[in-house]
Amino acid sequence: MNDQAARLRRKIEMKQNPKQAKTICVISGKGGVGKSNTSLNFALELVNHGKKVLLFDLDVGMGNIDILLGTHARKTILDMFNGFESIHDIIEVENNGLAYISAGSGLNEFFSLDDSKKDFFMNQYTELIGLYDYILFDMGAGIHTDSLFFILAADECIVITTPEPTSITDAYSVIKHIIKHQGKMPIQVIMNRSLSQKTGEQALERFRQVIKQFLQVDIIKMGILPEDQAVSQAVVKQKPYIFNEKLSITKALKQITANYLKNTTELNSIHPTFIQKLKQLLIER
Numbered sequence: 001m002n003d004q005a006a007r008l009r010r011k012i013e014m015k016q017n018p019k020q021a022k023t024i025c026v027i028s029g030k031g032g033v034g035k036s037n038t039s040l041n042f043a044l045e046l047v048n049h050g051k052k053v054l055l056f057d058l059d060v061g062m063g064n065i066d067i068l069l070g071t072h073a074r075k076t077i078l079d080m081f082n083g084f085e086s087i088h089d090i091i092e093v094e095n096n097g098l099a100y101i102s103a104g105s106g107l108n109e110f111f112s113l114d115d116s117k118k119d120f121f122m123n124q125y126t127e128l129i130g131l132y133d134y135i136l137f138d139m140g141a142g143i144h145t146d147s148l149f150f151i152l153a154a155d156e157c158i159v160i161t162t163p164e165p166t167s168i169t170d171a172y173s174v175i176k177h178i179i180k181h182q183g184k185m186p187i188q189v190i191m192n193r194s195l196s197q198k199t200g201e202q203a204l205e206r207f208r209q210v211i212k213q214f215l216q217v218d219i220i221k222m223g224i225l226p227e228d229q230a231v232s233q234a235v236v237k238q239k240p241y242i243f244n245e246k247l248s249i250t251k252a253l254k255q256i257t258a259n260y261l262k263n264t265t266e267l268n269s270i271h272p273t274f275i276q277k278l279k280q281l282l283i284e285r
């Protein structure tokens with residue numbers, strides 16, 4: 001009965017909110033460039049702006065959002081797939097209002113889902129669309145066949161890179177791969193671990209020009225994040241850096257978030273949903 005009441009309440013909430021959550025995939029070519037830290041702190045800053053946010057840890061077998069938050073998720077996405085539990089039951093909510101789903105471990109199974117589990121996921125995900133403003137996917141590094149489904153169905157991507165040539169070339173490959181399948185995907189790039197504002201901006205502009213010249217696509221320069229040892233200190237303390245306003249990394253991420261919110265447009269009901277796109281991708285396979 002309680003379950004029924006909860007379902008009804010969510011349906012009413014969704015009807016009252018004609019908006020759709022914007023699904024954003026946070027990706028990179030090379031691993032360890034700062035996706036999880038950036039998506040977590042970005043998500044928290046969106047919450048600071050009064051947005052309803054769900055952070056979805058989709059890092060195959062190595063999810064770490066709950067570790068970065070210093071919490072322990074009672075349930076993970078595996079409970080949803082193995083136990084066919086409702087997606088609402090695996091969502092954890094932090095004191096400040098950030099909702100997240102833990103990837104757990106052994107998530108490899110997630111990406112070899114059979115059709116019935118994929119269907120189940122899609123139905124569950126549909127229930128979330130009207131409840132949040134933003135749903136962020138923290139993906140594993142690189143792209144593989146299954147994660148490409150999620151990436152291509154998203155409304156936009158944030159590509160994280162550092163100024164190192166290896167990170168840049170891998171980010172280029174990832175963008176090329178996405179563009180090949182979905183030429184209209186909005187791609188925003190963050191240059192993380194920049195040694196100075198000037199060199200970071202130069203690296204980001206060079207990257208934009210290369211993408212424009214060789215892939216004929218205009219990426220959105222989302223911004224620069226500095227190299228700051230406060231990031232690894234925050235990881236050790238298990239307390240996201242955004243809570244310390246004095247840090248240069250915090251100031252930079254706050255600026256990036258404010259610019260993002262200023263320039264972004266809200267989705268309306270005409271926009272094809274993540275689920276519609278996901279279904280289409282499954283049919284086309």
Ligand SMILES: Nc1ncnc2c1ncn2[C@@H]1O[C@H](COP(=O)(O)OP(=O)(O)OP(=O)(O)O)[C@@H](O)[C@H]1O
Nearest residue numbers: 031032033034035036037141193226227228231232
């Ligand atoms: N701006 C920064 N300044 C200094 N160190 C950083 C910065 N960003 C990230 N790091 C370091 O890089 C480490 C890896 O970051 P993070 O886990 O966010 O990367 P990731 O891209 O999610 O990695 P993976 O590909 O394994 O998922 C952090 O623990 C931190 O030590």
Ligand SMILES: [Mg+2]
Nearest residue numbers: 035036059139
């Ligand atoms: Mg990560």
